[in-house]
Amino acid sequence: xxxxxxxxxxxxxxxxxxxxxxxxxxxxxxxxxxxxxxxxxxxxxxxxxxxxxxxxxxxxxxxxxxxxxxxxxxxxxxxxxxxxxxxxxxxxxxxxxxxxxxxxxxxxxxxxxxxxxxxxxxxxxxxxxxxxxxxxxxxxxxxxxxxxxxxxxxxxxxxxxxxxxxxxxxxxxxxxxxxxxxxxxxxxxxxxxxxxxxxxxxxxxxxxxxxxxxxxxxxxxxxxxxxxxxxxxxxxxxxxxxxxxxxxxxxxxxxxxxxxxxxxxxxxxxxxxxxxxxxxxxxxxxxxxxxxxxxxxxxxxxxxxxxxxxxxxxxxxxxxxxxxxxxxxxxxxxxxxxxxxxxxxxxxxxxxxxxxxxxxxxxxxxxxxxxxxxxxxxxxxxxxxxxxxxxxxxxxxxxxxxxxxxxxxxxxxxxxxxxxxxxxxxxxxxxxxxxxxxxxxxxxxxxxxxxxxxxxxxxxxxxxxxxxxxxxxxxxxxxxxxxxxxxxxxxxxxxxxxxxxxxxxxxxxxxxxxxxxxxxxxxxxxxxxxxxxxxxxxxxxxxxxxxxxxxxxxxxxxxxxxxxxxxxxxxxxxxxxxxxxxxxxxxxxxxxxxxxxxxxxxxxxxxxxxxxxxxxxxxxxxxxxxxxxxxxxxxxxxxxxxxxxxxxxxxxxxxxxxxxxxxxxxxxxxxxxxxxxxxxxxxxxxxxxxxxxxxxxxxxxxxxxxxxxxxxxxxxxxxxxxxxxxxxxxxxxxxxxxxxxxxxxxxxxxxxxxxxxxxxxxxxxxxxxxxxxxxxxxxxxxxxxxxxxxxxxxxxxxxxxxxxxxxxxxxxxxxxxxxxxxxxxxxxxxxxxxxxxxxxxxxxxxxxxxxxxxxxxxxxxxxxxxxxxxxxxxxxxxxxxxxxxxxxxxxxxxxxxxxxxxxxxxxxxxxxxxxxxxxxxxxxxxxxxxxxxxxxxxxx
Numbered sequence: 001x002x003x004x005x006x007x008x009x010x011x012x013x014x015x016x017x018x019x020x021x022x023x024x025x026x027x028x029x030x031x032x033x034x035x036x037x038x039x040x041x042x043x044x045x046x047x048x049x050x051x052x053x054x055x056x057x058x059x060x061x062x063x064x065x066x067x068x069x070x071x072x073x074x075x076x077x078x079x080x081x082x083x084x085x086x087x088x089x090x091x092x093x094x095x096x097x098x099x100x101x102x103x104x105x106x107x108x109x110x111x112x113x114x115x116x117x118x119x120x121x122x123x124x125x126x127x128x129x130x131x132x133x134x135x136x137x138x139x140x141x142x143x144x145x146x147x148x149x150x151x152x153x154x155x156x157x158x159x160x161x162x163x164x165x166x167x168x169x170x171x172x173x174x175x176x177x178x179x180x181x182x183x184x185x186x187x188x189x190x191x192x193x194x195x196x197x198x199x200x201x202x203x204x205x206x207x208x209x210x211x212x213x214x215x216x217x218x219x220x221x222x223x224x225x226x227x228x229x230x231x232x233x234x235x236x237x238x239x240x241x242x243x244x245x246x247x248x249x250x251x252x253x254x255x256x257x258x259x260x261x262x263x264x265x266x267x268x269x270x271x272x273x274x275x276x277x278x279x280x281x282x283x284x285x286x287x288x289x290x291x292x293x294x295x296x297x298x299x300x301x302x303x304x305x306x307x308x309x310x311x312x313x314x315x316x317x318x319x320x321x322x323x324x325x326x327x328x329x330x331x332x333x334x335x336x337x338x339x340x341x342x343x344x345x346x347x348x349x350x351x352x353x354x355x356x357x358x359x360x361x362x363x364x365x366x367x368x369x370x371x372x373x374x375x376x377x378x379x380x381x382x383x384x385x386x387x388x389x390x391x392x393x394x395x396x397x398x399x400x401x402x403x404x405x406x407x408x409x410x411x412x413x414x415x416x417x418x419x420x421x422x423x424x425x426x427x428x429x430x431x432x433x434x435x436x437x438x439x440x441x442x443x444x445x446x447x448x449x450x451x452x453x454x455x456x457x458x459x460x461x462x463x464x465x466x467x468x469x470x471x472x473x474x475x476x477x478x479x480x481x482x483x484x485x486x487x488x489x490x491x492x493x494x495x496x497x498x499x500x501x502x503x504x505x506x507x508x509x510x511x512x513x514x515x516x517x518x519x520x521x522x523x524x525x526x527x528x529x530x531x532x533x534x535x536x537x538x539x540x541x542x543x544x545x546x547x548x549x550x551x552x553x554x555x556x557x558x559x560x561x562x563x564x565x566x567x568x569x570x571x572x573x574x575x576x577x578x579x580x581x582x583x584x585x586x587x588x589x590x591x592x593x594x595x596x597x598x599x600x601x602x603x604x605x606x607x608x609x610x611x612x613x614x615x616x617x618x619x620x621x622x623x624x625x626x627x628x629x630x631x632x633x634x635x636x637x638x639x640x641x642x643x644x645x646x647x648x649x650x651x652x653x654x655x656x657x658x659x660x661x662x663x664x665x666x667x668x669x670x671x672x673x674x675x676x677x678x679x680x681x682x683x684x685x686x687x688x689x690x691x692x693x694x695x696x697x698x699x700x701x702x703x704x705x706x707x708x709x710x711x712x713x714x715x716x717x718x719x720x721x722x723x724x725x726x727x728x729x730x731x732x733x734x735x736x737x738x739x740x741x742x743x744x745x746x747x748x749x750x751x752x753x754x755x756x757x758x759x760x761x762x763x764x765x766x767x768x769x770x771x772x773x774x775x776x777x778x779x780x781x782x783x784x785x786x787x788x789x790x791x792x793x794x795x796x797x798x799x800x801x802x803x804x805x806x807x808x809x810x811x812x813x814x815x816x817x818x819x820x821x822x823x824x825x826x827x828x829x830x831x832x833x834x835x836x837x838x839x840x841x842x843x844x845x846x847x848x849x850x851x852x853x854x855x856x857x858x859x860x861x862x863x864x865x866x867x868x869x870x871x872x873x874x875x876x877x878x879x880x881x882x883x884x885x886x887x888x889x890x891x892x893x894x895x896x897x898x899x900x901x902x903x904x905x906x907x908x909x910x911x912x913x914x915x916x917x918x919x920x921x922x923x924x925x926x927x928x929x930x931x932x933x934x935x936x937x938x939x940x
Contacts (some may be wrong), residue, residue, distance in 0.1 A: 007046070009147040011160050011390045012317055016155075022051055023048075024303045033285050033298045036267075038275045040306070042105075051310060053240060053273050057149075058129055058384040058389075059109040059630065061095045067386035068095060068337040068631070072568075073115060074350040075627025077131035077652035078691075080732045081756045082144035089148020091337050096149075097327035108157040110206055110240075111149060111315050114142045116195050117169045117203040119667055120675045122653055123578045128382055128568060128608035128627065129164075133676040134689065135190055136751045136775070139197030139408040146202035151324060157205070158310050160326045162240060165560050166229065167191050167219055171665050171668070172577045176245075176252035179213035180668045181838035183829055185744075187214075188786070190670060190678075196233055196864035202340025205309050206864035209271070211252075214644070216841025216848075220254050222243055225270035238272035238305040246276040246284075257286035264293035272302040275745060291782045298349055338631065344635030345629040345758075347730075350649035351622075351692040352613070354607075358621035359602060360643025361559055361696060368406035370557035372550045372594055373393045374452050374587070375565045375606045377409060380628050380803045381388075381486070382568035382608065394563050394604060397634030400644050408553045412562075412590040413453075415464060415544040417446040421503045421537035423520030435468055435480035437524035446542060447480070454570045455584030459585040460485055470494065472508045472535040477525040488567045492663065501545075505692060547593050551764065554598040556694025559642065565606035572609060573814045580659045581612040588615055592613055595620055603635055612843035617685060625649075629851070643694065648730035648756065648801065650691040657685045671745060672834075672871045677801045678835065689751070689800035695729030695759065698722045702797050708812050710771040711788050715771045717805055719797055723759035732756045733767050733797060736804075737776060741791040743817045743862065744778060749801055750778070761884055771795075773812075780817055781830040782862075788814035821937040822862060822924065823867035824838055831855035831858035832923070840933065843905045844875070851883075857927040858934075865920040866938060869894075874926075874937040878902040883930020887912060888923025898930045907935065 007013050009023035020666040027035065034041050042050040059076065061067035068077065070088055092111065099107040115129040131138040140613075142163070151158035168180035168191055182191060198204045207229060209219045219225075220241050229235050249255045249262040256262045263284040272279045288294040304939045314322030316886065330338070351359065361369075372379075379391035390398075392570035399407050418427040418437075425439040426446025440446055448464040461470040463480035469492045485492035493861060494514070495507040506514040513527045527536065553752070554560040564587040572578035582588075583605075592615070595601040603616050605625045616623055625648070629636055654677050656662060661682050674680050677688035696934040700720035707713050717735055735753035739746045748885070751770030773788050780787040792811050796804040812814055820826070828849040829839055836856025842848040849858055872887055872895065882901035887894045895912040928934060 005771065009316065010667065013323065014638065015309060016308065017314070020304050020308045020423060023307060025301055027303070029296060032296065032599060036274055036285060036299060037278045037307075037654040038273060041415065046102045049315065052106055053109040053110045053274065053306070054112050054275060055099075055108050056108070056384050057092050057096065057113040060092060060386045061099060062384050062386045064099045065387055066086070066333055066389045068333055069381070069386050070341050070625040071348045072128040073131055073821065074128045074608060074652070075629055076344065077137065077141060078350050078627070078649040078739060079344065079347040080137065080754055082140050083348055085141050085144040085150040085348060086185040087340055088344060089493045090158070091340055093149045093265050094152060094327050094331045095337070096159040096322055098329055098332040102393055109157070110162055111159050112162045112164060112208065113149070114145050114161065114198070115164045116142050116198060118191050118194050119167055119170060119653055120660060120668065120670050121170055122610045122656070123662070123665055124170050125572045125577045126574055127572070129384065133501045134653060134751050135194035136334060137754070139195045142160070143165035143197040143202030144558070145755040146198050147205045150203060150205070153323055155312065156314050156324060156730065159310070160206050160237065160313065161202075161204050162206035162208050162308055163195060163204050166195060166207055166225065166241060167210060167222070167562050168668060169210035169212055170668070172575050173665065175211045175575070176248050178190045178666065178838070179216050180666070182214055182668050183710065183831070183839060184781055184784070185779045186671060188671055192228065199233040199235050200230065204235065205312070207239050207240065208242055208246065211242055212252060213893070215839040217746035218249050218255055218926070220266050220271060221269045223269070229350070230270060233258060233475050234570065238302070239270050240273040241266065241271050241275050243275045245269075245355050251516060259330045260287035260291065260293060264288035267294060267302055272305040274492075280780050290716055305746050329400055330692065339412040340908060341630055342632040342635055345626065345632045345644050346639055348626050348629060348649050349636060349647045350641045350651055350690070351647040352625050352626045352642070352686055352690070353617060353620070353623040353791050354692050355621040358600070359450065359624070359641060361602070361641055363402055363642045364687040366402065366405060366558050368373050368408070368557040369398065369402060369551035369564070370408045370560045370598070371398055371806065372410055372553060372560060373412050373563035373590065374413065376563040379431050379631070379633050380568050381630060381798055383574055390631055392632055394561070394632035394637045397559065397636070397638035398641070407555070408557060410448065410546065410549040410553050412546040412550045413450045414542050415448050415450050415545045417448060417541040417543060418538045419446065419517040419541065420517065420520035424870070425521060427524060429463055429466065431466070434476050435463070437470070437479060439521045453586035454567055455582070455586070456571055456579050458493050458570050459496055460492055462829070472514070472526050475526055478514055478526065479588050485567055485568070485569050493570055494888060499537065503539055505536050506538055519639060531892055540645065547590060550590060551593050551597040554601070556592045558596065560594050560598045560601045561604060562591050564605060565593065566608055568608050577665060580611065581610065581656060582658075583611050583613065591616055591620065596666050602641065605642075610653050612656060612685060614656050614657055614685060620677045640916065644726050648691065648693055650689050650732045650734070651686055652688070653684040654680060654684050654688045657683070678750060681748065687800055687802040689732075689734050690802070691732070691800065693729050694725070694727045694732065695723050696725040697759070697799065698724050698730045699797060702806035702808040704795060704808045704810050704814060706810050707824065708776070708788065708814070711774045711777055711786060715773065715793075715795075715810070715812075717769045717771065717778070717795055718755065718766065720764050720766055721757065721759070723761060724765040726761045728758070730756055730758050731799065732798065735769050735771070736796050737771070738794045739776070739789070740794070742778065742789055746778065749796070750858035751801070759859070776812070782817060782820045785829075787817060788812065790814045819862045821867065822860065822863050823939050825936050827936050828858060828934045831860040832861040835926065842907065842933070842935040844907050844935065846935060848877075848933040850933045851928050851930070855927065857925050859923040859925045861923050863924050865936070868916055869920055869939055872914055872937055872939050874912070875907055875909050875935045876910055877904055877907050877933045879904050879930035879931030879933065883928065883932035883933065885910070885912070885932060886927040887914060888925040888927070889917045890919060892917050900931070901931070904933070
């Protein structure tokens, strides 16, 4: 086994760390620099092959050709099934191996998935990519997916999962330059809590930082990359920057003036692999080395991290020792993978409403069904989807289910002819000229287009002659030439701006006016300057009304199924957050008209995110939801609609009645903002964990075994669940906890355990859920650590967060949080309450508090004044304008100081002599006014 060994790194008998270190030590400095980027070069003299870090695999292998495609992650989150997630991860790993074997230099085995970001706001444009609003659910599902991707071998990886995007990444608007304000409790109990299981339990060996800043510091530079991820959580792999983000520190964040500073500090902060322009990145590394900003040892540390993973992928070992070295080519899109895709799609389906047993439909009794809607006969892919090997649309699945019966289809979209308002001439596409649109001869007929309204002014137009969508792909002409609305810039989207007289202007995806050249007689072109004139106005002839056709189909059928939702590339996507939560108004109109024509109407929502379905929920007897679920979408929908599968999907996000129930998109404080089911005290449309079944379940008594001994202990919950129906069905048992007697505001309820179980008719199963005591703990801002409080803990079990079918309460002896000792240095971010402030960076180290507007305050409760109350020392900066700082104790004014103007990061210590207060009780409140920042203080 040791013959022909030239170097120690080739000796498989040596410890891994010794081998990796030996290999990296043999690289020249230039080779080290070149290996710091995504595409690591071949080093032939050492037998190192070219390798690419980063292959998209959000819900199946993407961008490499046909691959098994699973539901979007938001849909997978609705399965509440870690075992399923592990199986899906294993399939993704297998198919990644096949692609790698075909072209190892381009198709790498380090996969950019899963996305672990907390979805505290459903307007986020990338909601489809993550697993919901709860850290426990997300943590368990992503940990299982990671285990599946990486495999069960103790040494070798099948592939490696790269978790995205650390951290506080839940908005697209200004994502490359914005900063999320996240206080320590939110960070530790919520945002980081979601990532921890995938590392600690799942064993993830890679992570990607996010584009945004947190508290003023770009996450690519955040101290928690080294301190928490690599330190506390023990991640022994590598960290990669998001695409273009290294240069973005300079170009977007304006954080540094030079690339050399950006690259030096990023690598020192824990970035091991740079996903950016190779030439500029490597040049910046060379500059940083030449000026002493970086050392060769810094590169060695990073490269050891990336190459350690490559060793564990088996690249440097004999193939016969690597269990994943020869995955059969037939594994790609294998039939068993398709079956797993169908299972995942079925398990993701959520039955939102089922009044009067409207579902399931009886396929034996029905003789005719109308299938209606813009999503009834399509299967969309999103940006991170693979190429689907086949597609089963809802219409296709329903037809297969109702073979021999009458199934009528209409999209509900109007079919129109477009005319130039200036000339009155109809528009038609030239087949011989790439589908370019131009004005037809006077009096000639125009082409028929189907108009689809996606809401918020976004439309697509499909040529009924060619089946192609209108597109402004070349930014010059408008042509019926696109197979689908797809791309980083979705140029198949058009905005129709109506005029009072019925005429309208057409704008492209980026707001450019569309004009008919030569006085309304020429070709349809994109106009890059000038105001909208007569040549830019259009008219439409409605040849066939989509609503009228839908009504006719519904009246002629025994049941109507209306399929609505979103296109994953329109209105909400990467770089675009949704304006609101509503369905397109035209879709609500379609539902309303069909239901009026046929009361036996079912609505199926296919979507990348939650919707405010208020009207449909009031009026429609049955509503089903699933995400864009991949190749088997139609079969899964049909199985549920016709009772061949009892739905058991559960919502992984709160579905709100409207965006009015949410605070600002950039409000990352879920506690004070009352975000997610954890703190939302309003009335949701559908609560977190909601989902109905064709079965009926009885819960037995909840029994608790208290084995909590500090944070290292646990509480075990046991109960029996019985299926009292005649239908075999899954139930998702959800366990929540609420604490009473805490020092701070705790969640209204918090998910601490769940299990998806299958039950035959009449069957009873024992469910046991172990709750680690650390999941009952809070982050104590007075001592900067987790603390299990002595308190009363009420556990509830049921079918959703709003469905408590069994409960029990226990007292846990933990610890009492002592009174705050404000005589020691107290970081301003560790407040108990605040108003009108946000967190920013102190380049001395850590964070500071500054007013959002002209004035704000922070409060510190439960102070111990025994060490004095006569002087407050504070670390402040004045900014360009300066300002003031005022101190109150128990509501009484105790002192104040003017803060002179200066640089934002010119920190200095001030002393405020405090007046004697009659009763040293109540909160210490520090008010900040003007352009002033506070990083820390103490009172003595």
